[in-house]
Amino acid sequence: MEPFIRRLNLNGNGFSRRVIDVLQVNMGKYCNQACIHCHVESGPTRKEMMSRETVDAVLRFLKATSIPTVDLTGGAPELNSNFDYLVQSAVGLGRHVIDRCNLTVIFEPGKEYLPEFFQRNRVELFCSLPCYSEENVDKQRGKGTFDWSIRALQRFNEIGYGQVDTGLLLNLVYNPVGPHLPPPQAKLEQDYKRILAEQFGIAFNHLYCLTNMPITRYATHLKLRGEYDRYLELLANSFNGATLDQVMCRNLISIGWEGSVYDCDFNQMLDLPLTDGSGARLKISSLSLDHVAHREITTGDHCYACTAGPGSSCGGALLS
Numbered sequence: 001m002e003p004f005i006r007r008l009n010l011n012g013n014g015f016s017r018r019v020i021d022v023l024q025v026n027m028g029k030y031c032n033q034a035c036i037h038c039h040v041e042s043g044p045t046r047k048e049m050m051s052r053e054t055v056d057a058v059l060r061f062l063k064a065t066s067i068p069t070v071d072l073t074g075g076a077p078e079l080n081s082n083f084d085y086l087v088q089s090a091v092g093l094g095r096h097v098i099d100r101c102n103l104t105v106i107f108e109p110g111k112e113y114l115p116e117f118f119q120r121n122r123v124e125l126f127c128s129l130p131c132y133s134e135e136n137v138d139k140q141r142g143k144g145t146f147d148w149s150i151r152a153l154q155r156f157n158e159i160g161y162g163q164v165d166t167g168l169l170l171n172l173v174y175n176p177v178g179p180h181l182p183p184p185q186a187k188l189e190q191d192y193k194r195i196l197a198e199q200f201g202i203a204f205n206h207l208y209c210l211t212n213m214p215i216t217r218y219a220t221h222l223k224l225r226g227e228y229d230r231y232l233e234l235l236a237n238s239f240n241g242a243t244l245d246q247v248m249c250r251n252l253i254s255i256g257w258e259g260s261v262y263d264c265d266f267n268q269m270l271d272l273p274l275t276d277g278s279g280a281r282l283k284i285s286s287l288s289l290d291h292v293a294h295r296e297i298t299t300g301d302h303c304y305a306c307t308a309g310p311g312s313s314c315g316g317a318l319l320s
Contacts, residue, residue, distance in 0.1 A: 001236045004301045011241045016296050017263070020289065022069045022252040024265060024314070025058055025086070026050070027077040029257065033102055033142060036221050037130075037175050039213045039269050042075040050257040055082045057285040058255060059089050065289055071252075071314065073100040073265065078114055091121045098124045100173075100314075103152040104145060119159050124169040126208070126314075127153070132195045136177045153202045162204040171206045173316075179222060179231035181238060181309045182209035185317040208316025211235070213266050213305045235304035243311030246318040249297050259284045263297045265314070266306075272298050 008015055026040070027050045034043035062070065070090045077083055077099060090097050099118065106114045118125060129149055131137050137146035153170070156162060162170035172192060176182055189207035196202040212218055214231055222228035253274075254262040261282040262268040274282045274292060282291055311318030 024071040024254045027080040029075045031075040041217045054259045071098040076105045103149040130175040170204045185209040211312035235308045238308035243307045243318045248313035
């Protein structure tokens with residue numbers, strides 16, 4: 001397999017960050033699910049959680065910038081005790097908040113209030129639903145997950161999410177169940193909307209297709225099945241240079257649960273932090289935009305997952 005850096009160099013013009021318009025914050029690795037494809041390796045036994053001190057550092061940095069969007073992820077970010085505080089504070093600063101929700105979290109003890117909390121704060125929801133088939137969802141995310149996910153989506157619809165003219169955005173996120181590229185996003189969105197409406201009365205705004213990242217837990221899963229090398233070759237052979245202009249690391253920085261700064265969530269999980277001139281990790285507690293704006297982005301062969309076919313980012317396919 002040709003190294004990604006060589007493909008990058010052949011496309012020329014370097015690979016640096018532009019204006020940052022998304023601050024992505026990983027609030028910890030604790031989650032009520034343990035999905036096969038999870039590159040964070042989150043689950044019910046993980047203890048890593050962002051502290052109030054680090055949350056306050058995030059807010060200080062945010063206040064000193066004009067970054068318009070805060071993207072909260074995990075684990076299940078809602079299970080961090082500082083989640084509500086961060087959401088309300090970011091909204092108070094006039095920022096748009098995205099929550100990457102696994103849907104089932106709203107049925108965890110003490111979390112029943114979350115739908116109305118999201119509604120009051122106009123939080124945009126990106127909700128994981130890797131298929132409209134019960135069999136496929138439960139295979140990837142655990143038995144019973146599909147049923148609970150459908151109930152959660154119906155609950156969000158009841159309070160206006162995904163409905164016309166409410167402005168309450170409900171987006172679904174698709175991941176392939178097997179080691180292959182996602183199908184065309186626009187066509188799959190049509191199928192999702194038709195089937196979920198017909199079978200469950202569910203409405204939503206957009207479907208976003210993500211390519212599974214072959215690192216950490218998913219890499220282990222693929223290796224155990226003898227599929228790792230073949231999947232990497234598929235990604236490399238599907239490289240599309242046109243995606244390089246739109247990959248998420250060009251306009252985003254990622255903050256780890258302990259406060260380190262990364263080019264993206266995937267680099268975070270591979271422990272590839274941004275550093276200063278002395279090689280020390282950049283931390284959100286002392287970060288300024290000057291430290292990260294327009295600097296070269298750290299890449300590796302895992303970047304093939306974001307640049308294969310139509311491309312993949314936190315906002316779905318990069319090219320139609």
